[in-house]
Amino acid sequence: MSNDTNVDGPPEDATEVAPEAEQPQEEQPQEHPGERSLEDDPEDDRSENVDERGESADDDDPADDDPSTDESPDDDIETVEDLGSEVDVDPGVEIDDEHAADDLLGGLKIDSTDDIEVPDRLVDQVIGQDEARDIIIKAAKQRRHVMMIGSPGTGKSMLAKAMSQLLPQEDLQDVLVYHNPDDGNAPKVRTVPAGKGEQIIDAHKEEARKRNQMRSILMWIIIAIIIGYTIISPASILLGIIAAGIIWLIFRYTSRGTDAMVPNMIVDNGDQRQAPFEDATGAHAGALLGDVRHDPFQSGGMETPSHDRVEPGSIHKSNKGVLFVDEINTLDIRTQQKLMTAIQEGEFSITGQSERSSGAMVQTEPVPCDFVMIAAGNLDAMENMHPALRNRVKGYGYEVYMDDTIEDTPEMRRKYARFIAQEVERDGRLPHFERDAVEELILEAKRRAGRKNHLTLHFRSLGGLVRVAGDIARAEDREHTTRDDVLQAKQRSRSIEQQLADDYIERRKDYELQVTKDGVEGRVNGLAVMGEDSGIMLPVMAEIAPAQGGGQVIATGKLQEMAEESVQNVSAIIKKFSDVDLSEKDIHIQFVQAGQQGVDGDSASITVATAVISALEDIPVDQSVAMTGSLSVRGDVLPVGGVTHKIEAAAKAGCDKVIIPAANEQDVMIEDEYDEMVEIIPCSNISEVLEVALKGEPKKDSLVDRLKSITGSALDSSAVGSTSGSNPSPQ
Numbered sequence: 001m002s003n004d005t006n007v008d009g010p011p012e013d014a015t016e017v018a019p020e021a022e023q024p025q026e027e028q029p030q031e032h033p034g035e036r037s038l039e040d041d042p043e044d045d046r047s048e049n050v051d052e053r054g055e056s057a058d059d060d061d062p063a064d065d066d067p068s069t070d071e072s073p074d075d076d077i078e079t080v081e082d083l084g085s086e087v088d089v090d091p092g093v094e095i096d097d098e099h100a101a102d103d104l105l106g107g108l109k110i111d112s113t114d115d116i117e118v119p120d121r122l123v124d125q126v127i128g129q130d131e132a133r134d135i136i137i138k139a140a141k142q143r144r145h146v147m148m149i150g151s152p153g154t155g156k157s158m159l160a161k162a163m164s165q166l167l168p169q170e171d172l173q174d175v176l177v178y179h180n181p182d183d184g185n186a187p188k189v190r191t192v193p194a195g196k197g198e199q200i201i202d203a204h205k206e207e208a209r210k211r212n213q214m215r216s217i218l219m220w221i222i223i224a225i226i227i228g229y230t231i232i233s234p235a236s237i238l239l240g241i242i243a244a245g246i247i248w249l250i251f252r253y254t255s256r257g258t259d260a261m262v263p264n265m266i267v268d269n270g271d272q273r274q275a276p277f278e279d280a281t282g283a284h285a286g287a288l289l290g291d292v293r294h295d296p297f298q299s300g301g302m303e304t305p306s307h308d309r310v311e312p313g314s315i316h317k318s319n320k321g322v323l324f325v326d327e328i329n330t331l332d333i334r335t336q337q338k339l340m341t342a343i344q345e346g347e348f349s350i351t352g353q354s355e356r357s358s359g360a361m362v363q364t365e366p367v368p369c370d371f372v373m374i375a376a377g378n379l380d381a382m383e384n385m386h387p388a389l390r391n392r393v394k395g396y397g398y399e400v401y402m403d404d405t406i407e408d409t410p411e412m413r414r415k416y417a418r419f420i421a422q423e424v425e426r427d428g429r430l431p432h433f434e435r436d437a438v439e440e441l442i443l444e445a446k447r448r449a450g451r452k453n454h455l456t457l458h459f460r461s462l463g464g465l466v467r468v469a470g471d472i473a474r475a476e477d478r479e480h481t482t483r484d485d486v487l488q489a490k491q492r493s494r495s496i497e498q499q500l501a502d503d504y505i506e507r508r509k510d511y512e513l514q515v516t517k518d519g520v521e522g523r524v525n526g527l528a529v530m531g532e533d534s535g536i537m538l539p540v541m542a543e544i545a546p547a548q549g550g551g552q553v554i555a556t557g558k559l560q561e562m563a564e565e566s567v568q569n570v571s572a573i574i575k576k577f578s579d580v581d582l583s584e585k586d587i588h589i590q591f592v593q594a595g596q597q598g599v600d601g602d603s604a605s606i607t608v609a610t611a612v613i614s615a616l617e618d619i620p621v622d623q624s625v626a627m628t629g630s631l632s633v634r635g636d637v638l639p640v641g642g643v644t645h646k647i648e649a650a651a652k653a654g655c656d657k658v659i660i661p662a663a664n665e666q667d668v669m670i671e672d673e674y675d676e677m678v679e680i681i682p683c684s685n686i687s688e689v690l691e692v693a694l695k696g697e698p699k700k701d702s703l704v705d706r707l708k709s710i711t712g713s714a715l716d717s718s719a720v721g722s723t724s725g726s727n728p729s730p731q
């Protein structure tokens with residue numbers, strides 16, 4: 001690309017026309033976050049870029065240039081606090097402050113979500129994620145890259161879109177590609193202010209039209225003369241027809257040449273009302289970096305000029321805007337390297353991506369791609385990202401981890417009510433939600449958080465529930481969505497994992513594998529979570545046999561590592577409280593009907609421990625009990641995730657009692673129907689677990705009897721030491 005972004009006409013000798021529309025443009029300094037080599041010190045580069053951009057005096061403070069320095073005295077960047085009034089529900093909605101704390105809607109006095117005003121700016125619609133919002137606002141001002149890591153559906157792409165609304169619109173440019181008469185395979189590239197591109201194209205087209213019109217007139221005059229001549233002299237009629245044909249072909253051919261001089265506008269920001277936002281998630285190289293189409297007629301006058309075959313990539317379309325790449329690690333390494341070059345240079349030539357295509361012979365002048373990149377993904381995305389690319393983002397921007405839950409406060413509940421209004425408005429067809437429907441959804445947000453006094457920030461799935469509930473009301477032509485619709489929607493919008501889990505329970509019933517009140521040695525009902533929100537009951541069986549060689553842990557299925565870990569934890573307790581020598585035993589563990597998914601070693605460790613102790617001591621386990629919890633080497637039951645879903649799974653499977661870690665008691669948010677079906681028994685240590693799970697009295701001085709001396713939990717500071725100090729010696 002020419003450094004000169006002035007367009008006093010198309011590039012010299014690129015075409016012979018100079019439409020009036022092409023006025024000189026002030027040279028635009030390149031504003032891209034990275035302009036130097038990878039080896040350069042990012043700190044230096046950061047401050048230098050700001051200088052180059054000639055930002056105002058208040059930006060001269062070096063602290064401003066350091067993304068790690070969040071505040072500076074003269075920092076005029078909007079923070080979440082600055083935006084406080086804008087991000088809360090519109091003050092027009094009355095709030096009952098007195099009862100706000102006890103009200104599910106945080107004191108919001110509304111009949112339906114109709115009454116709630118939705119803010120215009122996307123950034124003000126974002127709920128929770130205060131740190132990420134703060135960073136997006138700052139990064140938009142400073143034009144920094146951002147890496148957002150976190151669970152799906154928590155607002156990463158929403159924040160990226162919000163950032164594009166915050167970027168200045170005045171900087172936008174159109175990009176034109178011109179034919180290069182000196183080298184047909186090296187099209188020229190020019191940038192003009194947004195909107196001007198269309199004028200240039202129109203001017204070129206008008207010019208071409210006029211030329212073609214003149215040519216046509218000339219052609220028809222010549223043809224008319226020839227026809228006139230042949231009429232006068234019929235003997236040469238054949239000659240006349242041939243001559244007319246040749247002239248027609250010559251004119252047609254030359255007019256194609258005139259059309260070919262019209263530039264190709266590859267980036268058109270004429271209609272943009274905000275900086276561009278390009279989602280390049282899962283894009284292949286061509287879509288990301290640009291491409292040149294193949295031309296089957298490569299010569300002979302039928303060919304399409306190379307500049308007309310140039311296609312921009314997302315990196316070019318997002319020039320002066322935001323390039324959002326989710327799961328960035330899925331881009332192959334070469335593409336990641338090229339992306340890095342683009343970030344570094346702020347411009348990137350377009351060439352054909354397929355080696356076998358004629359497009360591969362074409363390479364344009366560099367095309368501007370001065371975007372702000374928002375890279376997103378989960379933790380894996382970060383691990384598998386090209387290290388140099390990650391450094392680039394880190395060196396010239398921010399990294400932020402998205403929250404999964406947020407504290408449940410009256411203000412937050414009001415925002416959740418606003419979230420429903422936002423989703424209804426976004427969809428455009430859903431009926432607004434009645435007050436008690438909103439309450440039910442807020443309760444669901446609390447349930448899904450799986451954490452006491454918190455609300456889930458997994459908004460995509462919550463939004464799904466809003467849409468299904470709204471669709472139910474819409475199908476019945478109702479004006480508002482009711483609580484019943486939300487309850488029905490919860491049934492209908494079961495995830496695949498939930499459907500699988502329910503199917504699994506049904507099948508167990510077919511085979512009469514229901515829960516019984518019998519006692520079975522070495523068999524314990526474990527609990528696991530599938531996907532995000534489905535619990536499943538998976539029995540664990542243990543069998544102890546004399547060792548053949550050194551004692552070992554043998555697990556069936558793919559869960560060997562997990563079984564070993566759980567047995568190692570319980571073996572520490574067994575060693576301490578009994579004289580059983582585990583090195584003389586083989587411990588066989590079977591996770592009945594479990595795949596790899598859903599069972600994580602930690603949360604099954606009290607299940608494995610109970611199964612092993614039961615098998616070792618020949619004491620049966622009550623089959624109407626299910627359990628989840630992680631076991632410490634000192635016998636404490638430690639908290640695990642997904643207790644609510646696990647309890648519901650145990651209830652559905654027909655269990656009477658569920659053992660959960662005492663520390664998880666506060667996280668339980670089960671639905672009323674399940675509450676009546678199972679008794680929840682919080683336990684702090686293995687002794688309490690065995691007390692509930694084992695049937696019958698242990699023999700005096702047996703392992704189970706000795707384990708009774710464990711009291712309290714190491715988690716409870718008052719009980720620290722109680723698991724060790726008072727323990728009797730196994731001897």
Ligand SMILES: Nc1ncnc2c1ncn2[C@@H]1O[C@H](COP(=O)(O)OP(=O)(O)OP(=O)(O)O)[C@@H](O)[C@H]1O
Nearest residue numbers: 125126127129152153154155156157158459460463
């Ligand atoms: N923090 C939030 N505040 C308000 N709405 C949200 C929030 N997060 C997500 N949403 C809603 O959920 C939808 C999906 O969110 P988004 O696409 O931003 O998630 P994501 O984190 O990018 O997920 P993924 O990684 O799967 O793409 C949004 O369009 C919006 O309607």
